[in-house]
Amino acid sequence: MKITIIGSGFSSLAASCYLAKAGCEVDVYEKNSTIGGRARQLKKNGFTFDIGPTWYWMPDVxxxxxxxFDKKASDYYLLEKLSPAYKVFFNENDSIEIADNxxxxxxxxxxxxxxxxxxxxSFIEEAKTNYDIAIKDLVYRPGDSIVELITPQTALRVTQFFSTISKTVxxxxxxFRLQQILEFPVLFLGAKPSNTPGFYNFMNYADFGLGTWHPKGGMYKVVEAMESLAKELGVKFHVDANVEKINIENNTVVGIQVNGKTIQTDVILSGADYHFTxxxxxxxxxxxxxxxxxxxxxxxSSLLFYVGFDKKIKNVNHHTLFFDAPFEQHAIEIYxxxxxxxxPLFYASFPSKTDDSCAPADFEAGIFLIPLAIDLEDTPEIREKYFNKIIERFEKLTNQSVKENIIFKESFCVNDFxxxxxxxxxxxxxxxxxxxxxxxLRPKIKSKKVANLYFTGQLTVPGPGVPPAxxxxxxxxxKIIKTYK
Structure with a gap:
């Protein structure tokens, strides 16, 4: 059976491996020039940046x-547990480091x-129980009906679905600093802690229980590992391949149009944006x-900056969070x-603190991220204004000057997404x-209107983040294998 996958992000890469292992003929079409979807790399002047995800959580997933596939992550890349895991600044004289245990x-x-x-x-003990229920069972269910969520374990936790992380914490x-540290991990789920069910405290176990890791060479090493595995299994990849149309006959998928050319297929799985697909x-x-x-x-959305510094940056960790601004106010402006x-609150990552391959000797690679509302006006002037805002705060909070040490900076924002x-x-x-x-209650994996059309990725189940992808x-x-085998 011939399967066409649109997009090559983490969910597409994972699906391609499983489908190829099941004996399907799998072709992946990626509109950009490199594999990985949002998890791409920027290489410049001897610096290497992950353009997309930078946190490696839930190593068990x-x-x-x-x-x-009878493999181990270590067959493909080297993992290092970060110690400390990360640092949080609240003001100039007030920061907290989160240890690795x-x-x-x-x-x-x-x-x-x-x-x-x-x-x-006791909070983490409960979070671990929820993690075991969620990550070892619930999240692997297809999101077809409410019945999937009703198990003896979840029945005992029904109140947690109707309370929130914020209330519990x-x-x-x-x-307030401890509250913010415990509320922070649910930002990976893409919602306000005051809107996120208490059951999702399993993210706190992912944080404090399982720790924060770094693949040597950056998150893109995971993409390369999955691409390598997929190719071992016979998956074919096509880059610079812009899918322009899905062809339908008799309410059934028959092919796609790529760069003006028609390609026949039996099944389509889209890991591209669901709405776009x-x-x-x-x-x-x-x-x-x-x-x-x-x-x-x-x-x-996010405003991201990738910055090359000509010196080592002091007083920061590989992952550093800047919570010196009102948390609630920024959440209101986003949602x-x-x-x-x-x-804005912001986050900075300095992968070269851990990994020499990310910057030339005695230099530092810095990634800065400001979470934003979607669909905002996005201009070079606005980006520059916000870079200056956060870099001034950064200098003050970390007690050093860095502006004069910037060799280059690149940005990525709403228009780029x-x-x-x-x-x-x-x-x-x-x-x-x-x-x-x-x-x-999320958009369905299987199309209700078109036979042989399926979806995967962050707009369907289970949701945002690399492990969920x-x-x-x-x-x-x-779902595809069960239907056609």
């Missing part, structure tokens, strides 16, 4: 993927708020209207008022994981 993190909490150490231990911890169909074959998409709560933030990835309204992470957009690829491929 990656391991499970490779194990499914729970015992030390408990001590840190206790030193900041008396009694919080014991509370953290604030009821246990009083120090439906625009490749004539209107009667689209499942979801423009009104449907417009009403959805999307995860943020509610949908405007450029007045005083639209142009490079056909991303709906320039979103960076897909649909937010709020209660009304969880599991069976791998899982999405498995769910979609399982």
């Amino acid at each position: 990656f391991e499970k993927f490779f194990n499914d 729970l015992k030390s993190i408990v001590s840190t909490f206790e030193s900041i708020e008396k009694g919080s150490g014991k509370k953290l231990e 604030k009821s246990k911890f009083k120090d 439906e625009t490749l169909l004539e209107k009667p074959y689209r499942q979801y209207s423009e009104k449907y998409w417009d009403k959805k709560t999307f995860a943020p 509610d008022t949908k405007q450029w933030p007045q005083n 639209k142009k490079e990835y056909n991303s709906y309204k320039g979103n960076a992470y897909g649909l937010a994981n709020i209660l009304t957009q969880t599991a069976f 791998l899982i999405s690829g498995k769910i979609a491929s399982d």
Whole structure:
């Protein structure tokens, strides 16, 4: 059976491997010149940056993927556990480092708020139970019906689906810094902590329990590993291959049009943006209207800067978060008022702190990210204004001057997400994981209107993030294999 996959992000790569292993003839079509979708690389003047994801969390999910092919992640790349995992700045004289083990993190909490150490231990214990329920079972379900979520374990936790992370955290911890550190991981799910079900505290176990890792050479090494595995299994990749149309006959997929050429196929799986993929169909074959998409709560977009410094940067870790601005206000500007933030929180990554291959000797590679509302006006002037805003704060908070040490900087924002990835309204992470957009309430993996058309990736189940993308690829491929084998 001939299967055509549109896009080559993590979900497409995962699906291509599973489908090829099942004996299908698999071709992957990528509009850009390199494989990886949003997980691409920028190489410049001896510096290497991950353009997309920079956090390697949930190593067990990656391991499970490779194990499914009798491989290990270490067959392809070297992983290093970051110690400390990351650092959070609250103001000039106030920063907290998160260690690489729970015992030390408990001590840190206790030193900041008396009694919080014991509370953290029980909070993480519950988070681990939720992680085991979610990541080892629930997230691998196809999102077909509410019944998938009803298990003996979830029945005992029903109240957690109707409470929020924010409420849970604030009821246990009083120090605002500890609250923000515990609320931060759900930002990976693309929603406000005040809108995210309490059950999702499993992300806190991913953070404090499993730790933060770095693949030597950067996240793109994972893309290269999956591409290599796919090729071993017989998958064919086509780059600079822009899919312009999905051809339908008798309500069934028959092929695609790529760069003006028609290619026949039996099944199409799209890992490209779900909304964009439906625009490749004539209107009667689209499942979801423009009104449907417009009403959805999307995860943020981002303004990113990739900066080469001609010196080592002090007082920062590989991953450093800057929470010296009001958390709630920035969240409101992303999700509610949908405007450029007045005083944004931001994140910086310095991979060359861990990995010599990311920058020339004695130099530093810096990645800066500001979460933003989707579909904002995006101009070079606005980007420059925000770079100056955060770099001034960065200098003040880390007590050093760095502006004069910038060799170059590149940026990536809303317009680039639209142009490079056909991303709906320039979103960076897909649909937010709020209660009304969880599991069976997300756009479906299998088209209800067109036979042999399937979807995978961050706009369908299970949701945003790299590990969920791998899982999405498995769910979609399982569905296809069960239908046709």
